[in-house]
Amino acid sequence: MNYFFEQKPSKECQLNLKHIDRHFMKNCWSEESWDHFNFDHHAVGWVEIENEMIGFALFDHLANDTYAHLLKIVVKLPWQRKGVGEHILMESLKRLKLLGVQTCGLEVAIDNLRAISLYQKMGYKTLRALKGFYSDGTDACAMSKELRF
Numbered sequence: 841m842n843y844f845f846e847q848k849p850s851k852e853c854q855l856n857l858k859h860i861d862r863h864f865m866k867n868c869w870s871e872e873s874w875d876h877f878n879f880d881h882h883a884v885g886w887v888e889i890e891n892e893m894i895g896f897a898l899f900d901h902l903a904n905d906t907y908a909h910l911l912k913i914v915v916k917l918p919w920q921r922k923g924v925g926e927h928i929l930m931e932s933l934k935r936l937k938l939l940g941v942q943t944c945g946l947e948v949a950i951d952n953l954r955a956i957s958l959y960q961k962m963g964y965k966t967l968r969a970l971k972g973f974y975s976d977g978t979d980a981c982a983m984s985k986e987l988r989f
């Protein structure tokens with residue numbers, strides 16, 4: 841399993857993100873959202889097995905900013921529950937820390953127990969509830985982690 845990290849991800853990387861999101865994320869972004877997404881202010885950590893991307897974490901991060909925001913983390917179904925998500929998040933947070941990031945925030949749907957469990961395992965703390973945060977009315981919670989490791 842090889843780990844990679846890119847700021848301003850390449851076109852090839854962008855296509856892989858879009859593909860994995862479409863097939864393995866319940867509330868995936870629309871084609872239009874991806875097409876209008878500005879990758880210039882974003883960083884991606886991902887893992888490959890035999891040159892195939894099997895999961896990624898996408899962060900909103902401006903150069904020199906001490907704050908980063910996890911937008912989504914997705915692992916292809918056959919590779920879930922094998923430590924891949926944890927590996928991607930751990931390595932990505934290390935890379936962001938090297939870039940000067942001190943705090944990483946996120947929002948997660950309150951019914952996404954797998955993701956919440958992953959974030960708690962990684963040391964994320966719940967900040968507050970966000971009523972009706974998603975377009976379908978689902979509630980979310982805001983979580984945050986200080987990068988001190």
Ligand SMILES: CC(C)(COP(=O)(O)OP(=O)(O)OC[C@H]1O[C@@H](n2cnc3c(N)ncnc32)[C@H](O)[C@@H]1OP(=O)(O)O)[C@@H](O)C(=O)NCCC(=O)NCCS
Binds near residue numbers: 913920925952954959
């Ligand atoms: C959430 C997700 C990224 C986790 O990735 P993963 O590679 O399957 O997770 P890992 O195997 O690294 O598991 C790490 C921890 O996450 C939690 N976790 C992962 N899958 C879980 C499950 N099915 N049930 C409960 N907890 C789970 C556990 O805390 C686990 O630690 P443990 O193995 O010691 O119990 C993956 O399930 C996924 O892609 N889901 C669909 C997309 C999504 O909802 N993303 C999050 C919102 S953007």
